[in-house]
Amino acid sequence: MNHRTTDGKKRIGATETSFTIIELLRDHPGATITTLAEETGRSKSTVHNHLQTLRGMGYVVHEDGSYHLGLGFLDLGNAARERWNLYEIAKSEMDDLVSAVGERAQLMVEEQGKGVYIYQTKADAGIQTDSHIGATVALHATAVGKSYLAHLPPEELEPLQKQIDLDGRTDRTLTDxxxxxxxxxxxxxxxxxxxxxxxxxxxxxxxxxxxxDEGEALAAISVSGPTTRMSGEWYRQEVPEMVTQAARVISIRATYS
Structure with missing residues (x-):
């Protein structure tokens, strides 16, 4: 069955089902056919057929009655990230930044109106949240996203505004x-x-x-941590100095590499 998106474009139902299953296995490793059928609203036989196809292609493995993502996705993930040479350019500078700040840092690029983390690193004391490499984040509710949007030329920002849903993630999110x-x-x-x-x-x-070199955003980096540590002059002055310095170095390397 084919479906249409809100903008009228066709979507292939079978493809959508396969990727829905893949995303469920990402979020719930070890799911069973019964669970996947309930979550997708598809029959067990339909889910089984999709899983068998994905197993045959090396993207899903079956262990003790449950299913997991296969290592075939590693190759695809690396290929997707290599499209952004910023990863290699920024990695060492971000590692140094984390050593200096003692928290967690991430490198974000924008794709289809969302921020996507293509690199993340943290100190031993850094707090791990739901973000990870490959995670998508709201541009309007993050420091990386806002710093990126603020430096886009109008002809690039205006189309993005139509794609971004300004939903409130917390009561402090800016939503207009x-x-x-x-x-x-x-x-x-x-x-x-x-x-x-x-x-x-x-x-x-x-x-x-x-x-x-024209002062327009290619990507953005950020350092994040708990409010108990990210506070006062350290948070408002010292961390920004370190983050902006790291961003300048990466910008220079990206421009002249």
Whole structure:
């Protein structure tokens, strides 16, 4: 069965079912056919057929009556990330940044109106949340996203505004473009953005853009940590200095590599 998206484009039902199963196995490793059938709303026989196809292609494995993602996805993931040479350019600088700050850092690029983390690293004391390499995040509710959006030229920002759902992740999330655009002005002036518990309660972050030689955003990086440690002058002044310096170095390397 074929479906149509809200913009009228066709979607292939069988393909959608396979990827729904894949995403469920990502979120629930070891799921059974019964669980997958309940979650997808498909029959057990339909789910079984999709799983057998994915097993034959090396993307799903069957162990003790349950299913897991196969290692075939590693090759696909690496190929997707290699499209962004920023990963190799930024890695060492971000590792140094984490050593200096003692928290967690991430490198984000934008794709189809969402932020996608293509690299993440953390210190031993860094807090692991639901974010990980490959995770998508809301651009309007993150320091990386806001620093990226603030440095886009109008002809690139305007189409993105139509794709971004300004939903409230917490009661501190900015959910209208007028307020965001006012904040973008501040971000451009100071060179970095804050995330004051706008995505997750108890977590704050500082983000800065990776810019090309015309001052336009290519990507963004951020450092995030718990409010108990990311506070005061350390959070408001010292961490931003380190994050923006790292972003400048990565920007130079990206421009001239």
């Amino acid at each position: 473009w007028e307020t965001l655009e006012t904040e973008f002005e501040t971000v451009r002036e100071q060179g970095y953005a804050f995330n004051d518990e706008e995505r997750l309660v108890g977590m704050q972050a500082v983000g800065a853009p990776i810019l090309n």
